[in-house]
Each structure stands twice: as structure tokens, then as C-alpha cells.
Amino acid sequence: MQLTKEKFKERFERKLDDYFENDIKHASNSELCAALSAVVRDGYAPQWRRTRISETHEGNKQIYYFSIEFLPGTLLKSNLLNLGWLKTVREALKEMGLDLDTIAAAEPDMALGNGGLGRLAAAFMDSLASLGYTGNGNGIRYKYGLFKQKFVDGYQKELPNDWLKDDHWEVRRESKAVPVRFGGKVEMVDDDGWLTPRYEGERVVQAVPYDIAVVGYKDGITNTLRLWDAEIPPQDELKYPTIADRRKVEDLTSILYPDDSNYEGLLLRLKQEYFFVSAGLQSILNYFIKDLKQTDFRKLPEYVAVHINDTHPAMAVAELMRLLVDEHRVDWDTAWKITVQTMSYTNHTIMAEALEKWDLSMMQDLLPRIVQIITEIDRRFVESLKGKTSDDVIERTRIIKNGRVHMAHLAIIGSHSINGVAALHTQLLETDVLKDFYELYPKRFNNKTNGIVLRRWLQIANPELSDLLDQTIGTKWRDDSNEMLKFENFYHDTKTLNRLEEIKLDNKKKLAKFIKKETGIEVDPTAIFDVQIKRLHAYKRQTLKLLHILKLYQDLKNGIDHPKRVVIFAAKAAPSYVFAKQIIKVINETANMINNDPDIHGKLKVVFLENYNVSLAERIIPAADVSEQISTTTKEASGTSNMKLMANGALTVATMDGANIEIKDEVGEDNIFSFGLNKDQVYKYYADKSYHPRNIYENDPVLRDTIDSLKEVPNCNGEPQALVNNFLSDNEEFLVLADFEAYLAAQKAVEATWAQKRIWYQMSLVNIAHSERFDVDKTIQRYAQDIWHLKKLHIEKTK
Known part of the structure; x- marks a missing residue:
């Protein structure tokens, strides 16, 4: 159903009056959200009825x-997009002195x-x-x-x-x-x-x-x-x-x-x-x-x-x-x-x-x-x-x-x-x-x-990037994701690469503002935004990221420089999953230790955002520079955050697990940072029972110093030692220490590439273009x- 701005304004104001006996000037964001949702319901109700009638008839x-x-x-913006109303409603609300994003934020x-x-x-x-x-x-x-x-x-x-x-x-x-x-x-x-x-x-x-x-x-x-x-x-x-x-x-x-x-x-x-x-x-x-x-x-x-x-x-x-x-x-x-x-x-x-x-x-x-x-x-x-x-x-x-x-x-x-x-x-x-x-x-x-709903993760979560795609390859990609491959034709286009960098920086500034509001932590939008957002589970190895953070912190304390980095976690642990909850505690206390240490001059910040959900993902993913997909090989069935982050131009640091393999096949080895044990090596450890992490610990001074520094994380009640005991236990299932050295090497490659911004954004462009492979419409077909x-x-x- 077509909707003009004039028709929308009339319906919106009427719903506000009918529901709340209120006007725009005095309505709360929750009331505005409810009235807007009512207009949307009226929009899809006729086609919902016709769909049910048609499916029975046919x-x-x-x-x-x-x-x-x-x-x-949330469904408000998604329904507006799918009805074809998103742009019209956004512009109409702006003319009324209202902001769609602010109103939509009231929806749980x-x-x-x-x-x-x-x-x-x-x-x-x-x-x-x-x-x-x-x-x-x-x-x-x-x-x-x-x-x-x-x-x-x-x-x-x-x-x-x-x-x-x-x-x-x-x-x-x-x-x-x-x-x-x-x-x-x-x-x-x-x-x-x-x-x-x-x-x-x-x-x-x-x-x-x-x-x-x-x-x-x-x-x-x-x-x-x-x-x-x-x-x-x-x-x-x-x-x-x-x-x-x-x-x-x-x-x-x-x-x-x-x-x-x-x-x-x-x-x-x-x-x-x-x-x-x-x-x-x-x-x-x-x-x-x-x-x-x-x-x-x-x-x-x-x-x-x-x-x-x-x-x-x-x-x-x-x-x-x-x-x-x-x-x-x-x-x-x-x-x-x-x-x-x-x-x-x-x-x-x-x-x-x-x-x-x-x-x-x-x-x-x-x-x-x-x-x-x-x-x-x-x-x-x-x-x-x-x-x-x-x-x-x-x-x-x-x-x-x-x-x-x-x-x-x-x-x-x-x-x-x-x-x-x-x-x-x-x-x-x-x-x-x-x-x-x-x-x-x-x-x-x-x-x-x-697959993922590219419509949502680009058109709703990252409208600036969507506009850039419109300007470079036309608008057909919004209906046919295959068109996104044409974006790779702009690999050498300086104007497009510069605009990609501007869009990423703008999204990072928005996230930095949100982080300050929610946590009080100030982060620098020009830093590498290094993101690991997924369920908290030992096999997903938030612990490996934690060890990397401690290694970076040690280096900075010892005068070894690294590019400025903000590490962002978001994850929930199952209420009865004790080890996962211990990991959360240690990450939070590590963050407190690092974020409040003046000696490192803000070169490293760690942020763990509460209550991870789809709406929080829509804030984080467009702002991510690095996508951490570091599960133990053979353990992650697919992963879909890897696809969302890829579509928004983040570069993936990945074990060859789940769909990371298919991402690598799609973008090529030069456009992903892969590392770690392969399937056969992991299964050999399991078959032979030959994984003895204490030997690695004793023979690798860098790893030993990192593990020992974990024991010193303050304000804990035995949680760091629980992690250490797990890492060093014989035949530890998720092979955290076995991949540590290779993971550090991958992160050094990230830093080297970050120093060459043109190459970084060329890689980012390739990832965006090839995310079309993971459009959920292709999966469903x-x-x-x-x-x-x-x-x-x-x-x-x-x-």
C-alpha cells in the first residue's frame, strides 16, 4: 500500500489522539512508538488477511x-522497510520535528x-x-x-x-x-x-x-x-x-x-x-x-x-x-x-x-x-x-x-x-x-x-553504507543481493574508499557516544574497534581474546607500542554455566584494571556491554573494524555474526571453523586473517589425547608471562585461577593455549594492515561485496x- 507523507502524518496524529488523547508536543517516546506501530499494523493488516485467504484458496x-x-x-523499522515506508516515514517525522531512531528506541x-x-x-x-x-x-x-x-x-x-x-x-x-x-x-x-x-x-x-x-x-x-x-x-x-x-x-x-x-x-x-x-x-x-x-x-x-x-x-x-x-x-x-x-x-x-x-x-x-x-x-x-x-x-x-x-x-x-x-x-x-x-x-x-537478512543489517543498521552502495552500484542490490558483487569494481576508487572510511568513523563515533552513556568509559573512535559479540561459551573462546588483551597490556606497560585499540565484548552466560560466568567476571575486572591505568595513556580500552540483544548488535556491528570469530575449529556449526560483521565491512580474524571457511573461500586469503589448528589437527589431539598445555606454558615464555599476569587480575575471588586451571588441564577440550601463538601472529597482521588504511578499506570493500553469498534469501531458496x-x-x- 502506497503511503504519502501527508497521509502518514494524518494517520499518525489521529492514532496518537485516539490512543492517548495527546499531541506530538506532549507525547512521550513510548506513546509515539505505540501510535506509529498502530499505523504500521493498519498498513499490513489487509495483506495479512489476503495472504491467509490466498493460501487457503491456492x-x-x-x-x-x-x-x-x-x-x-524489534519490528518497527523492519516492518516499515518491508512495507516500503521507511524513507517516507523517516522524512515525514523529521518534518514534524521528530526522529524515527529516537522513537524506535522505545520499542523493546x-x-x-x-x-x-x-x-x-x-x-x-x-x-x-x-x-x-x-x-x-x-x-x-x-x-x-x-x-x-x-x-x-x-x-x-x-x-x-x-x-x-x-x-x-x-x-x-x-x-x-x-x-x-x-x-x-x-x-x-x-x-x-x-x-x-x-x-x-x-x-x-x-x-x-x-x-x-x-x-x-x-x-x-x-x-x-x-x-x-x-x-x-x-x-x-x-x-x-x-x-x-x-x-x-x-x-x-x-x-x-x-x-x-x-x-x-x-x-x-x-x-x-x-x-x-x-x-x-x-x-x-x-x-x-x-x-x-x-x-x-x-x-x-x-x-x-x-x-x-x-x-x-x-x-x-x-x-x-x-x-x-x-x-x-x-x-x-x-x-x-x-x-x-x-x-x-x-x-x-x-x-x-x-x-x-x-x-x-x-x-x-x-x-x-x-x-x-x-x-x-x-x-x-x-x-x-x-x-x-x-x-x-x-x-x-x-x-x-x-x-x-x-x-x-x-x-x-x-x-x-x-x-x-x-x-x-x-x-x-x-x-x-x-x-x-x-x-x-x-x-x-x-x-x-x-544466512542473514542483509536487508536488515545494511538498510536498517547501516543506512550510510546503504546509501554509498546506491551511489556506486545503483539501487537494484536492495532487491537482488547479487548486485552487491559490482561493488568490487570500486576497489581502486579513492573516493569510494575514503567514503567507506568516513562512514565507518561516523558509526564508531555513534557507538563511542553510546558506550560513554552506558558505561562511563571514553573510547577513541579512531582506534581499532575489535569486536567479539556472541553467546558466552568456552568453545567460542572469549578466553583467547582475554589472553590477547593481557598480552597487549603487558607490552604497553613495558614500552612496546601498539596501535590504539578498543576491545568490545557483548555476551550472556547461561545462569547455571559457572565457568562462563567466571569468564565474564575476569573480563570485567581486566577492563577495570586497564581502563583506569594512566600508564598506558588510553592506548587500550576494554568494554563489556550489558544485555546483548539484536538492538545492541545493530549498534555495534556497523562500527566494528575487526570481527573475532575464534572458536575452536570443529565446534562452531556456522556462526552468523561473522556474516553480519563482514557485510558491514569488518575484517574477520578467524579459525577455519563453521562458515568462516566459506567466507575465506569467497573473499580470498588476502582479505581475511585466518589462523589456528585445522580440523585434522584438532581431531588428532582428541584421538591421541596428546594435548598437554602445561608443556606449552612451560616452554613459551610469552605465554607463561601472559598466563601469570592473568592470576594477578585484581578484585576477584578465585575466578582468574579457575581460568588458569582450565587452560592448563591435560587435554583441555577447546585447545586455547595451542592456538595462542598463531592468534598473536594474526593480530600482528591486523596491526600491520591497519597502518595501511587504503589496503584496509580495500579489504573491507571486498568483504562487503561478497557478503551477498550469505544472504538468507539464497539459503531459504x-x-x-x-x-x-x-x-x-x-x-x-x-x-
Whole structure:
């Protein structure tokens, strides 16, 4: 729908008056944000309705993306961009004496995810709509989401994140509510020749959907992200007479990733996983029957694809079987064929602790019928392999063993497609982690390297760089990222390189102002902005960056000069992850020590920004000079911050892990700073158990001095020693000290290149141009064609 500045102003002022009985001069930023959001909702509402009508009328196959996390960030600017209104609204507000960025800052991030897994799911939703495919997200409406992070005396403290109080986008659809059963006992009884479950003593929770519009980029299509909330069924209110009773139901959807260090936390997490899987699948079958008027469930895979994003929704395999066999009386063999044809699975990790395994007795207590179905799937799987492969392979691949239910095994056995998310990751799945399954089902395995929403990370996060692309290569890149490759034609253009430097400096000044406001730390925008922003985990090796910081600090104290550098961290640690929280404390106290030392004359600053989320990333990424992608090789499935930073012109310091390899392939060795052990060297250490870091420590005086200086970080309570003990432990899993020397060499190359600014910005330009390879639209196109087999939906745009 076209929008003129005059029409917008009229609607905006009317919404402000209708909602708040207020005018522009006296309205708060929160009120202005709410009124602006209301105008945007009115803009996409007609196309949201038309999309739903068209998808039912055309009957195209739909993808339902099941994910425990979605991380959309804020939606105001994204919706304005995708409606084609962003420029018009920005200019209209400016004429009214208002600033869009200031108003938009009042919108809270949607606290529905933690890191790359959730951001990828949100990116997929954006891309599906923007490419014209009918795609639906299915997740949980967390009331507090992931915690709000605060630092107190350098320690991470977790606070509730009450983001919903200012949410402007969701629509409650009580008419679509479905029941979800927990606990009790189940007995199979004969019902006219059909074995039917009879439940006793179960507790029923009502799953109520809240829908959020996912607006496609200028194509008139608006898909749906459906999030489920838990409520007491109206007919069962008397069973919950006290506030405490009611809280037990409400707490089901209170927080993302409950503390899994105790039984209660584990039980809640398992309950959450079944809750949104069961609700989502019931909703799908209701649509199949009521809206599409289908009664032959053998046709379900023609209309429906269900994607399992990591192992959290793996119970979808068993739940679809339950619904087909128990509720709709489809025979087991037919139901299994339908299930496998419908399901597909993305593996996001090779880390053993992230491949979920649930205690069978816990699952039996909470989900007795699901355990019966999983047991039968497992029995039939084992029977199908007898005589075809060795007993060892059967035992390694079965779903239930040693009293544990292996969720990745359930997802693989019950899906027609299994994919990794970067070339190396998929290779490791096929040759190591899931080797037995690959040999059983070689045709099911494939790679789909992750991608990012370039629209958001350039047009919204970095409008100055977007304008430069317009001026140099034209505006077609905004609709077709392949056009970005033309930017490389300006490799020798001095005017373009100078403008790139100006844009980067301007973004760094904005970030420096924000850092001063939030932390009180003054940083020099002309320094190298060295950025490591990602979830806090030992394998991501924030610790290696910490050692580099201490080495730089020692050098400066000893009169050895280095270019001025600002190291910026942002990361959350899981509440029960003690070692990660110890790393945060040590980094914060190292920062205090360095930032307040007059002897180094401000040549090095360290900043750890609180409460990392999408909005904070949108501030940091355009200002980054150096992108730290230094995970232990073989441990990072893909990484997507590497792609966002690359697109904004940061130069990558990288191990050859995850998608870093593909970035290097794309930009060439001369435009990335690669270092460290390769896959084979890492696996040799693991196989031989030959990694003895204490020997490295004792034979490398530079490393020894750095480690010893770590022990001297002040204002700590044993945390530095905990890190040292970890680094020096025999066969330490993440090989931090093994890569230390190579990492220092890579950082010396960074410094040498920084001294040659023309070369630096030529490298930056190449990275920007080649970030088109990681446009999520290309990723989704491959999923749509190779796995989901989708057709595009065609609807008329509003005028």
C-alpha cells in the first residue's frame, strides 16, 4: 500500500489522539512508538488477511518452522522497510520535528531467543515472506524470555525481562486454542477394534496462540509467527483454586531455557518442548481438516512440511504419530510414512551436551503416551536393521538406550531430510558425529549454509553504507543481493574508499557516544574497534581474546607500542554455566584494571556491554573494524555474526571453523586473517589425547608471562585461577593455549594492515561485496527447493 507523507502524518496524529488523547508536543517516546506501530499494523493488516485467504484458496504447501527460540529483535523499522515506508516515514517525522531512531528506541526487543539459533529462525521467517513462500513460525510466547543481564561488581546478574508490557504486534487468537496433556497414566483399550488410549489423572493445559505478522519485503505477503501461551482451561478453573496453583501453569511459558542444573528445571524444559510441539501440530491438523477440507491424511505431506530446528522440537515426530494414530485412526505403517515425508531436521551442533538426551523415567512421568510411541518407533527401527547392519551400529543409533531418550536420533529416524548449516559442519556430521546414520541414510543428508537478512543489517543498521552502495552500484542490490558483487569494481576508487572510511568513523563515533552513556568509559573512535559479540561459551573462546588483551597490556606497560585499540565484548552466560560466568567476571575486572591505568595513556580500552540483544548488535556491528570469530575449529556449526560483521565491512580474524571457511573461500586469503589448528589437527589431539598445555606454558615464555599476569587480575575471588586451571588441564577440550601463538601472529597482521588504511578499506570493500553469498534469501531458496518443495504464493499488492 502506497503511503504519502501527508497521509502518514494524518494517520499518525489521529492514532496518537485516539490512543492517548495527546499531541506530538506532549507525547512521550513510548506513546509515539505505540501510535506509529498502530499505523504500521493498519498498513499490513489487509495483506495479512489476503495472504491467509490466498493460501487457503491456492492450497499451496506450507512450511511450519518449529523452534524453541525466535529472535526477531524489534519490528518497527523492519516492518516499515518491508512495507516500503521507511524513507517516507523517516522524512515525514523529521518534518514534524521528530526522529524515527529516537522513537524506535522505545520499542523493546522481543525476548524470545538467546543467540544464533533464534536469530536464524527469525531470519528464515523474514525471508520466506519476502520470497513469496507461505511459512509459519511455531514457538513459545515467553513472558520474560531470556533474562535481562546486569553487571554487579563485575558479576553477571539475571533479572526478569518484562518485554511484553510494551509489545505492539501480537494478536491473541483464543478461537484457535488447543488442549495439551501432561502426566497421569495411560492405558490402551479396545474401541471397536481399535486400540485407543484412556487417560487417567492427567493435567490439561490450554495452549492459546498469539500471532505476530511477518511482513514480506515489498511483495504484499504477510506470514505468521505463532507463539503459544499456557493458560488454565476454562472448564478446569476449580482445579486451580490458589494463586500458587495458577502460577504452575503460567510458569510453563515464563522463561526461555529454565535452569537445567536441577530436576525441576529439567522437567520444566521438557514440558515446554512438548507443549509447543503438541499445540503446533494440533493447529496444523485442524487447518488441514477444517480449512483445506482434507480427510485423507496420506495427502498431508503434499500440503504440510514441518521443520525441526535443532533437537528441542524433536518430539514432533512422536506427537504427529500420536495424533494420526490415536486421534485420527490412521494405521501405524501409513502414519509413519506420512510422518517421515512431513518432517525435516536441522542439526546445529556437534557438541555432545547440546544433543539432547532425556531421562526415560522423567519422560514417562510427564508424557506416558509419548514414551509408548517412542518405544514402539525404537523397537521397529531396531527390527528393520537386524541382519542389514552390525549390532554395534544398531545399538549406537537406536533412540532409547541406557535409560535415556536420544532426541537427535528420534529426529533423524523420523525425518526425510537432515542438514547441517555450513560445509565443514555437515562434513563432520557425515564423517564423525552422525556417521552411522549417514551410512544408513546417505540420501537424507545435505548442507544448507546459514544466512542473514542483509536487508536488515545494511538498510536498517547501516543506512550510510546503504546509501554509498546506491551511489556506486545503483539501487537494484536492495532487491537482488547479487548486485552487491559490482561493488568490487570500486576497489581502486579513492573516493569510494575514503567514503567507506568516513562512514565507518561516523558509526564508531555513534557507538563511542553510546558506550560513554552506558558505561562511563571514553573510547577513541579512531582506534581499532575489535569486536567479539556472541553467546558466552568456552568453545567460542572469549578466553583467547582475554589472553590477547593481557598480552597487549603487558607490552604497553613495558614500552612496546601498539596501535590504539578498543576491545568490545557483548555476551550472556547461561545462569547455571559457572565457568562462563567466571569468564565474564575476569573480563570485567581486566577492563577495570586497564581502563583506569594512566600508564598506558588510553592506548587500550576494554568494554563489556550489558544485555546483548539484536538492538545492541545493530549498534555495534556497523562500527566494528575487526570481527573475532575464534572458536575452536570443529565446534562452531556456522556462526552468523561473522556474516553480519563482514557485510558491514569488518575484517574477520578467524579459525577455519563453521562458515568462516566459506567466507575465506569467497573473499580470498588476502582479505581475511585466518589462523589456528585445522580440523585434522584438532581431531588428532582428541584421538591421541596428546594435548598437554602445561608443556606449552612451560616452554613459551610469552605465554607463561601472559598466563601469570592473568592470576594477578585484581578484585576477584578465585575466578582468574579457575581460568588458569582450565587452560592448563591435560587435554583441555577447546585447545586455547595451542592456538595462542598463531592468534598473536594474526593480530600482528591486523596491526600491520591497519597502518595501511587504503589496503584496509580495500579489504573491507571486498568483504562487503561478497557478503551477498550469505544472504538468507539464497539459503531459504535452497531449503524451499531441496527439502520443503514449496511453490510461491501469488497475491495482488494493495494500492
